[in-house]
Amino acid sequence: MTQTQTGAETSAAVTQEVDVPRARAAARRAGHRVEAVSERSETVTTWANPDGTLTTDVSAGPIRFYDQKLRLWRDVDVNLSRSADGSVASKAHPQGLKLGNGATRAGKTASTPTASEASTDLVTLGEGDRQIPLQWNGTLPAPRLNGTRAEYVNAVSGGDLVVEATRTGFEQFVELKQRPAGEGYSYTLSLRAKGMKVDHQADGSVLFTDRKSRKTAVMPAPVMWDSTVDPVSGEHTRKMRVTMKVLQRKGYVDPNTKYPVVVDPSTSALSSLFDTYVQQGKVMTNH
Template identity: 55%
Template sequence: MSVAVLEGSETAFATPAHFASSAVTTARRGATQAADVPSARVAARLSGKRVEALSERTETSTTWVNPNGSLTTEVAAGPVRFRRGGKWVDVDLDLAARTDGTIAPAAHPRGLVLGGKGGSRPASLKAAGTAAARTLVTLGQGQEQVELQWKGGLPAPVLEGPRATYRDAVPGADVVVEATRTGFEQYVTIKQRPAAGGYAYTMPLKAKGLKAKQQADGSVVFSDARTGKRRAVMPAPVMWDARVDPVSGEHTHRAKVALKVVQHGADIDLVFTPDAGFLADAGTAYPVTVDPSTTALSNVFDTYVQQGETVDWSADTELDLGNPGTKNADGTPRTARSFITWNTAPFSDALVSKATLSLWNFHSGNTDCKAYPWEVWDTGKPTTASRWTSQPAWNQKFATSTATTGNPGCSTQPDGWITADVTNLAQTWASAKNATSNMGLRASDETTSAAWKRVNSANAASNPPKLVVTYNYRPRTGTDRQAGPPFFKDSTGTWYTNTTTPTLRDTFADPNNDKVQGFFQIADNATGTQVGSNLSSAFVPAGQPASVTVPSGLL
């Protein structure tokens, strides 16, 4: 006969003495946090409430241990906290003036700082071209810092949440800077039709330790000058007028903005030239907004693609999906789809019991106030080069949801979270042991504007996309299979016993330090046929032998 160990199963909990005492103290105090997973496991069991394991915190994820011993990790699509002074600080993009006169968010993961009041404002846009430059925005620190400048003086900005408005920085135009989670958006709002002769402005750029290179699509990529690793991107700028489509909620009257990168040694000039025909068109409704944005790049990422659009939208504060009901000049619909790359390392190789995707839906096209379905897919990896004509692969659909909010005409559907059950998708990623995984979002029906949705992206000041996953780790396969008594093994690895009711045992490790149960199987060595049923051990602490006794008469 041969004996094989089938598997180990688990239950909670093990309570090693080295952390049990501190965990008991934590539970008695009613704390919701503990230093690490083992401590949180004991505290959760004793308190009956979930307890956060502080050792598992990252910029984008938070992990709790539940009373039943399982883990729950909430992963955000963008940073929700960062390290400052050796401590975790929650992202807070509300702007405030500092004692040195500059403006900064309360807590920005990339150290965003805006310029304050100073200098003399130019009398005209033409005069601004020869004015001295001063710092408007800095992003990053040390040798990886991008500094965007403005030619001419700046008034004291009007601050509103994450937005700073420098009113009439030049006659007839405001300069606006808005903090995002990964960078900033910088607008020039042209409030009146420019005089004949066109409209252009130059913004000097300094990039410490970074090399700036313009791409074929008009965007500018900032790479580490030493390693070549991409650190940040400024998508090709666009412009739009004041009109808003009532169904889509979009500024549909848009045009490209020419961007020229002029190198001056280590310094760079960004020359923006809004489309003169667009500005002069009698149908253009003022104010007109010119929008260049800059965002830091990381392992997590999101973007959307839209039919008819040829620029990168990864720096935008929203993700779009569905048919907005508007058309391109050639009559094709402006259908959009979105993509998110998640940090899935926290639950890699785990057993997922529940996973929920949540998106903050602030606008929908369902004027009839009915709910319309949307889908969640496993996709290929999106990049700043993703476009409607070059989308990541759509591998498999895993979920459909009808959750809908955000229609301004529906009192029963105010802005709010929409969710989808993505348990099977999360398990697929976990089984593949992915450190990062990619998701696609699209409307089930891309022919009707009723299914159109706009949701917050990872760059949004609040409520970025999130994924909440509850899971447990598999116990490991046994590593010390034995049969006895007398528990003797010869040089060939064969175990010997002198009884027909032997004891079978093995030792199982478990990443959660849960108690484990071993399952054993006996097979005929000649035929491979199983003899009798599987035999199960009692639950034992992980790392200690689990054993069964073969019942009389079986052998």
């Protein structure tokens, strides 16, 4: 038995065309809107309507990206998955987000990292010469994956290291499950970026500029909050600043602090560093 498809059925199945004129013609024949692929961007989708008008949808964040290797547009999917070789990455991330797969040996418990320990790749953005790796001083356990979230359980003493994949980059923070001993603790993140000048700003943020002193990215001042929330808004009401030192080698000791406590250095701004080039540099941040 053979099955044939009429011209009307073929027209009705069309959902996109290469440019606006073809999309308008296809929409008129099909009786529904047809996307003009030539007008696509990371955040913009343009449709031709059956009456000849155009409709443009603009998204607040990227919904697709152009894959240079495959030479086609791909829908963004930042959910994390683990490959057969153990590597962890977002399924379809605009900046090729990859995460450390953990290096803690069986039977060994992760402890609070020190500046003298070897660094482990935590997050990598970009490909080839344009990679920007963020490193963690010390070993890491294998991450526990849940959608866009990777949890490195007990990566610090009494706390978990968490990386959250976003459409523009990532967020990294530490969730303390209990009060730190003594005066608290610190941890070190090592960022290798090419051609970056790094300046610590008066408001606690870190400014990245290129060789021509053009602003490239900002890492906002880190903050921390406990588990106290407003019952109406659901917002965290107890927040405070976290000390961050750049290019150098304190805590939450209030007895009213409600654990767990989250320390958030907000590194998602690193995703905007990709248009920069030049020499090798290294940034160390202590929290």
